[in-house]
Amino acid sequence: MARYSRLPGSVALITLHNPPVNALSAAVRQGIVDAVQRALKDPKVTSVVICGQNGKFCGGADIREFAGPMSGPPLVPMIHAIEAVDKPVAAAIEGVALGGGLELALGCHYRIAHSKAVLGLPEVTLGLLPGAGGSQRLPRLIGLTAALDLITTGRHVSAAEALKLGILDQVTDNNAVDLAVEFVRSVAGQPLDSRRLSTLPCPCPPDVDSLLDKVMSKVRQRSRGALAPVACVQALRAAASLPYAQGMEKERELMATLFNSGQARALQYAFFSQRVVGKWSLPSGASWDNSTARTISKAAVIGLGTMGRGIVVALALTGISVVAVETQEKQLAEASRVVPAMLQREAGRRRLATPPGVISFSSNLQDVSEVELVIEAVFEDMSLKLQVFKHLASVCRPGTLLCSNTSGLDIDQLAAVTQSPGLVVGMHFFAPAHVMKLLEVVYGPRSSPEAVATAMQLGKRMGKVGVAVGNCPGFVGNRMLKPYLEQANFLLEEGATPQQVDEALEEFGFPMGVFRMSDLSGLDVGWRIRKEAGLTGPGVESTRTRQGRRYSPLPDQMCEAGRLGQKTGKGWYQYDGPGGRVARSDPWVDIFLETYRAEHGLVARSITPEEILERCLYALINEGFNILQDAVAAGPEDIDAIYVFGYGWPRHRGGPMFHAGQVGLGRILERLNHHHSHPDVPHLKPSTLLRRLVAAGSPPVQKWREFINKERVHSQL
Numbered sequence: 001m002a003r004y005s006r007l008p009g010s011v012a013l014i015t016l017h018n019p020p021v022n023a024l025s026a027a028v029r030q031g032i033v034d035a036v037q038r039a040l041k042d043p044k045v046t047s048v049v050i051c052g053q054n055g056k057f058c059g060g061a062d063i064r065e066f067a068g069p070m071s072g073p074p075l076v077p078m079i080h081a082i083e084a085v086d087k088p089v090a091a092a093i094e095g096v097a098l099g100g101g102l103e104l105a106l107g108c109h110y111r112i113a114h115s116k117a118v119l120g121l122p123e124v125t126l127g128l129l130p131g132a133g134g135s136q137r138l139p140r141l142i143g144l145t146a147a148l149d150l151i152t153t154g155r156h157v158s159a160a161e162a163l164k165l166g167i168l169d170q171v172t173d174n175n176a177v178d179l180a181v182e183f184v185r186s187v188a189g190q191p192l193d194s195r196r197l198s199t200l201p202c203p204c205p206p207d208v209d210s211l212l213d214k215v216m217s218k219v220r221q222r223s224r225g226a227l228a229p230v231a232c233v234q235a236l237r238a239a240a241s242l243p244y245a246q247g248m249e250k251e252r253e254l255m256a257t258l259f260n261s262g263q264a265r266a267l268q269y270a271f272f273s274q275r276v277v278g279k280w281s282l283p284s285g286a287s288w289d290n291s292t293a294r295t296i297s298k299a300a301v302i303g304l305g306t307m308g309r310g311i312v313v314a315l316a317l318t319g320i321s322v323v324a325v326e327t328q329e330k331q332l333a334e335a336s337r338v339v340p341a342m343l344q345r346e347a348g349r350r351r352l353a354t355p356p357g358v359i360s361f362s363s364n365l366q367d368v369s370e371v372e373l374v375i376e377a378v379f380e381d382m383s384l385k386l387q388v389f390k391h392l393a394s395v396c397r398p399g400t401l402l403c404s405n406t407s408g409l410d411i412d413q414l415a416a417v418t419q420s421p422g423l424v425v426g427m428h429f430f431a432p433a434h435v436m437k438l439l440e441v442v443y444g445p446r447s448s449p450e451a452v453a454t455a456m457q458l459g460k461r462m463g464k465v466g467v468a469v470g471n472c473p474g475f476v477g478n479r480m481l482k483p484y485l486e487q488a489n490f491l492l493e494e495g496a497t498p499q500q501v502d503e504a505l506e507e508f509g510f511p512m513g514v515f516r517m518s519d520l521s522g523l524d525v526g527w528r529i530r531k532e533a534g535l536t537g538p539g540v541e542s543t544r545t546r547q548g549r550r551y552s553p554l555p556d557q558m559c560e561a562g563r564l565g566q567k568t569g570k571g572w573y574q575y576d577g578p579g580g581r582v583a584r585s586d587p588w589v590d591i592f593l594e595t596y597r598a599e600h601g602l603v604a605r606s607i608t609p610e611e612i613l614e615r616c617l618y619a620l621i622n623e624g625f626n627i628l629q630d631a632v633a634a635g636p637e638d639i640d641a642i643y644v645f646g647y648g649w650p651r652h653r654g655g656p657m658f659h660a661g662q663v664g665l666g667r668i669l670e671r672l673n674h675h676h677s678h679p680d681v682p683h684l685k686p687s688t689l690l691r692r693l694v695a696a697g698s699p700p701v702q703k704w705r706e707f708i709n710k711e712r713v714h715s716q717l
């Protein structure tokens with residue numbers, strides 16, 4: 001709703017009230033329409049201020065309402081009516097003015113903000129465009145070029161930047177509502193024509209068409225199949241070339257297309273998933289709202305390889321003092337040189353002042369004795385990690401939280417060598433750790449709620465999307481990756497090339513196909529894991545069946561040939577020397593595959609992109625169902641957030657589990673059954689949970705959590 005009050009004198013104050021972010025629900029819109037009418041009719045009112053309750057102007061249209069039928073007064077005419085008022089109307093912006101919130105402010109004649117306010121039109125991130133006049137008013141206010149940047153990226157800007165761009169008229173460190181009231185009083189009675197943005201021309205550079213074409217091709221390249229960024233450019237083209245009314249018609253048309261698209265539903269689901277995972281719970285019943293996190297001010301990172309360096313930077317950026325330990329002198333010297341530069345670069349990218357002197361480097365593990373939390377990031381080797389944990393247990397003061405950045409080893413085994421297993425959790429970062437948003441917080445059977453809460457809160461401080469997951473080999477992300485990689489290798493055996501597989505996945509929306517990705521991360525990573533698991537190495541027979549399952553030795557043979565990926569200049573592709581980044585197909589790989597197939601009596605067949613997607617993605621999705629069944633992830637949102645934020649799953653496809661729902665669970669089951677019955681692809685046995693969901697009529701993804709809990713109570717899973 002919106003509250004109306006008449007301030008002493010002649011100013012009407014309209015306060016939006018819809019906690020927590022004053023989203024423009026039907027009731028709020030109705031409240032605004034009524035309040036504006038009242039202000040118009042009251043002859044004593046000469047000017048109006050619109051503000052938001054609790055220091056937040058407005059977080060935009062109420063996204064939850066998008067799922068149902070529209071009700072209440074529509075936003076577009078409401079904002080038009082405000083712009084048409086013949087008494088000055090100012091928006092007093094505190095906290096946020098985002099999406100429809102900023103569009104409402106653009107309909108006002110003046111905008112005054114607190115210096116800490118944040119503004120933006122992030123609709124593109126929800127699969128939409130600013131559909132309440134924002135695509136037409138903003139370029140008229142700040143010019144086409146700046147509007148293209150803000151609207152196609154959806155980025156938030158500070159009040160200072162908004163003032164510079166011309167979005168705001170004034171910024172204050174004091175009370176923005178008081179200033180707005182004072183301001184509208186001072187301009188009461190002055191002509192408003194030049195303040196009505198819809199009546200202004202759109203400032204454009206002389207080469208407007210070439211600018212729009214350039215932005216369009218950039219956006220198409222960056223968005224990998226996402227519709228909204230393209231529609232945003234089309235709407236801005238309309239703003240640049242058409243009168244306002246026709247531009248609004250185009251905005252409405254584009255919005256209608258987007259609004260009904262599966263992509264908008266997927267992106268809105270992704271928005272809420274990100275928030276759902278923050279409300280974690282453990283099988284024990286401990287959860288985000290009944291567990292207390294410790295506030296960490298001093299931490300240590302052990303091991304300064306690529307991961308450790310990134311973690312040090314991520315911690316330092318939050319202002320935490322970090323002891324960075326590396327026992328190998330050469331590695332320590334390099335890290336001491338490289339990490340401060342990384343910190344400075346990342347602080348610059350985030351427009352932050354570099355936190356001075358918060359990192360101290362050491363080669364001595366004793367130096368971590370005073371910290372409150374340690375993150376171990378040594379080489380992925382269990383015996384080494386056990387050694388480090390034993391040492392930490394003896395060096396750290398009692399009560400120190402001990403975390404491991406392992407990407408899939410047993411957290412419980414590490415906890416067992418310490419005196420306080422309750423204070424051990426996994427904090428699995430993704431490379432580069434200071435950039436990638438995902439953090440898997442891994443709890444073992446003995447991890448305390450306090451340890452999980454602390455790791456989750458620390459993740460949030462670092463700007464990560466933390467997802468609490470159970471302890472099993474590979475946790476969630478890497479466990480699902482295994483069957484995906486396996487199918488990709490099987491496809492090579494059956495006749496596909498690495499390029500064909502990668503093209504199908506990139507066309508789907510992944511930034512990189514599976515083989516380009518393997519080349520980037522290094523083929524030896526998986527090789528080492530397979531050797532540890534006894535799947536390959538000296539003494540293991542070179543067959544296509546290992547440990548009772550179909551196995552492809554192709555990646556092992558690549559490693560044996562010294563083709564470890566980008567770092568050796570050769571992998572599934574060839575590069576311009578070691579460290580090269582541009583992948584080119586390599587005839588060597590074609591011959592290698594042909595020879596391999598001949599040796600094993602395999603006849604290459606033609607494989608369609610559809611089969612590639614089904615085999616790779618349905619394998620991954622099927623493992624997702626197994627993970628839900630095993631309660632390693634609390635709900636599909638957890639898996640989807642992990643894949644969107646850590647594994648390059650295209651956000652406009654929501655995540656693997658959401659995608660399964662979009663494709664249809666019945667269809668996924670049918671295709672898994674089909675491939676499973678194929679004599680050479682036995683791995684794709686559909687999960688029990690998937691079968692039970694289909695049997696229950698394929699409920700929507702939002703209902704799966706409840707379904708799983710019920711099934712568990714009735715011991716059906």
Ligand SMILES: CCCCCCCCCCCCC[C@H](O)CC(=O)SCCNC(=O)CCNC(=O)[C@H](O)C(C)(C)COP(=O)(O)OP(=O)(O)OC[C@H]1O[C@@H](n2cnc3c(N)ncnc32)[C@H](O)[C@@H]1OP(=O)(O)O
Nearest residue numbers: 023059060061062063064098099100122130131132256275
């Ligand atoms: C049928 C054919 C029709 C065709 C024509 C259609 C025409 C339709 C015309 C519609 C016009 C639309 C106009 C407009 O352009 C569209 C929009 O405005 S879309 C919304 C844009 N806004 C945003 O994207 C902002 C989203 N929110 C945030 O970024 C953040 O929440 C925040 C505001 C920065 C605050 O961050 P935090 O403090 O960290 O808090 P949280 O993020 O945890 O949020 C707290 C709580 O609030 C919920 N929430 C946040 N924003 C919204 C919102 N806009 N609507 C609903 N709910 C919101 C969030 O989910 C959290 O909820 P909780 O998890 O606590 O339950």
